[in-house]
Amino acid sequence: MDTEPGFRAMLAHLRGERALAVDTESNSLYVYREQVCLIQISVPGADYLIDSLALNDLSDLGPLLADPDVLKVFHGAEYDVSVLHRDFGFTVSSLFDTMWASRILGWPAHGLAALLKAHFGVHLNKKYQRANWGVRVRPLPAPQLDYARLDTHYLLQLQEIQSRELSARNRWPQARHRFIKVTRSRGEPKQFDPDGFWRISGVRDLDDAGRGVLRELYQFRDKLAQSENRPPFRVISNQALLGLSEQRPRNWRGLQQVKGISQRMAGRYGRDAFYLLQRMAGRYGRGLLAAIRRGEDQPLGWDERVRPANGSHRKPNGRPSAACHARFEALRAWRNAAAQKRGVEPDIVLTNNTLWAVACQNPTCRADLAENGLLARWQVNEFGDDLLAVIRQTS
Template sequence: MSKDESLRHDIVTSPAELEVLADALEREAVIGVDLEADSMFHFQERVCLLQIAIPGRNVVVDTVALSDLSALRPVFRDPAIKKVFHGADYDVRSLYRDFDIRINNLFDTQLACCFLGFKETGLEAVLKNLFAVTLNKKFQRKDWSRRPLPKEMLDYAVSDVRYLAPLTEQLEQELQEKGRLTWVAEECRILSKVRPSVSDGAPLFLNCKGAGRLDPRGLAVLEELLAFRRHIAREKDRPLFKVFSLETLLALANARPAHAADLEKAAVLSPAQMERYGR
């Protein structure tokens, strides 16, 4: 099969097409799953594409066009169908957050690689080492919420998910030979239950690495800065880190400049940030 043929895919954009896909998936024993999101470009991230691979077919579900994926819930819930991810934690949380999708019978190939002692467990390295396949990751940090998506981005989206099923077969065999398959199965069962964090009114600084080095006054300043960053990010629809990095806020909480001149002297903000927020 040529490279172009192996990257061929169907695009699902309507509820009727999604129902047909769900019926087809219910007859499969193993499906490869991946997704693309827009966390690098918006305040409230969301899943923008869901990629699914089964033997002889790659499918891209446009989750910008389709906000309701309830037709796929039985497939992901079915314990008779193995759902294969690579580095599933983020995907499991995202599918639950955006579509209320719960997953039974999950297999994480990255976890499997860890239990087999692989030095490099990223999918790019694993496929190169095991299958002599080189992935092009040039679109990894693109804005997947844009429409229409160019063909090159859609090709990228299915370029790795198609290998997940054959990779699983090889990894499971090695795990079985080493007596570690049940270990991975238990870890995958636990992983399938992770959920996105929920804001419960707790201080924002509790989720900030490095906050523990601040004194009480510094923590109070950091909390105000984190709230200010969140307000600006929501208003501008930008990710938090594109407003201020956490390192910048920690440095400000440490320095605690009282006036604009002190802030400029601290040299914590960039010239653009000083212009926008430092006056």
Template sequence: MEYEYIDTPGRLREVVDQLRNEPLLGADTEAAGYHRYFDRLSLVQLSSRERNYLVDPQAVTDLSPLGDLFADEGIEKIFHDADYDVRILDRDAGLAIANLFDTQVAAAFLGERQLGLGNIAEKYLGLKLPKEHQRADWGERPLTEGMKEYAATDTAHLPELRDRLRQELVTIGRLHWAEEEFRRREQTRWTEPDENARESWMKVKGARDLQPRGLAVLRELYEWREGVARELDRATFRVLGNQALIEMAMAPPRNFAALKGVTGLSDGLAQRRGRDILAAVSKAMEIADDELPRWPRSPRWERDVELEARVESLKNARNRRADELGLDPGFVMSRAQLEEVARARPRTTEELAAVTGVRRWQVEAVGDALLKGMR
């Protein structure tokens, strides 16, 4: 796979000038979040029909020249599952996308259920894409030649894949459905986590089963792990896995011998960090009983039998229509959307279209079936 690695601002500007007259570009990003504590944009891939480019954001810190290409309505930008790419480009580079074509969304409208790029490329192009660098650390430098070639391959085939999928959508009359979703995805932006949401340590699988003292141990160990991960710029699970935190919260270790046998806690980690782990546990054990964390009570939920019945009727109508269309029912309309429709109780397609979150293509695809289901 031939590609050019761009690591100077001057060359980036030159390449952008060369690509201004291209009708379409395949695009992708790589980030470091799987391996690093601080997730960051680590690579931007671009492909015309003839050339492939890899842009290194660590070397070219100002990616604003790419903004001209991404915002150009005359150039179609082809991503596969663009949601995260659009978010991270917005967060780390302030870039927005216009005239998007998402091959994953297109494939979903064709009834595909296996929506990974490898599955779609194999079915529609007869290509087997490499997988060996899917979990690579894209934050490391220098990138290996194998990593670079893998990254270039991710976008090199997107223009041809777009052609095949687009033609299939035109043939069955669903291109305008897909284009509505493309336009919605263009509006996606990075949003910071909700500070009022449940504290992160309470989301660890198994936390709900802990007693208050165990919750305190989990909280202190979780905060210890966050500090180490931040210090090392390493993903938290690469410091110590959640299962180890839960095990120690259920049976708090009080000495070094008790650390042996904890899932994922190696002898080396015990030697390097054991004193800090035991200090975190000790801190939790010293908290007064009336100050221990407790699982918040779930809000009282009053059942609405009539609403549930309407949702179930809508679900059945959606499922039948999705089967006729050969589409995944959850893709056609989510459970949350069905609940909104059930609450609104629309009587006409116009009223259905006015329900929060309902798309025009959904009204066209399943509107009549839903309205009958309401009746």
């Protein structure tokens, strides 16, 4: 659907349906600020592909997605729900997520390609998994459009299979809770986090001056990415940032010798990068040696890293008490055994974060477990007595 009349005709058809299969395609791998480029909707007998780049106003689609009397079936819905809200202000109600249903049921595979192959004998073309859906040359190639169509074509049938099994195995309470939680997913416009360099694998292995270099390079890369509207990883890789931070080259030749920095990249960014390399370890240093000395005098130590806020159940120093830790270990052992018996992954029973919260709060009754949303109602009903028994045995 890339014209107003076609879009209107589609809406007229969809308003008579009680269930919609929905998916989205974005261009996050190719631009700095991603956007939804395609919305796929399938109903029995029809697959619609909505070109959201070609249409100026999609607002009339919103009431359909928000209608509580119309089932919306997604696969891995958190991302889709969040970007639909971010780009169009849409909300989604009455949601069913086939990925989460697969996990709750303990099916062996959860990816859409694996599920389509197992239940319908359909093979998705992996060639288009990383396709650029935001190219301005339209229409998109027919095989690429067919790939997008298959993302929703079988979802309603898959939902029926999973719904029956959820009922047969009494797992609907957990599924409903998860699906409602997914509808609250929200996407915000991308904001640069200047402390994000702490999350790069390998930052701990750098010396203190190297971490100062990495911090400045990380910010420099983001400015380049914004100016060129490209994802940061397509400007300079994290591996190259680490190499620059560790080796701290003194000249153009040294810059090109860093793994991940091509001659083209060095020629394109070399002058600015070299200037920054002088500036990184110490803003007022002159030359690389002075900058290195400055970094030694004013290091960015590992203990200066930004840490996530500790939960209210932790001790002031951020470490759980010995009693809390003992309860956590006992609860984790119980959780792992319960997950194995249930045939699911451990986090489907209870996440580690939830176990820590329970362990440190030390509840004594079901009311304590439900207090302040510590556990969901289905979790209290399903596991409450077992959790309390483990806590009593550990105390």
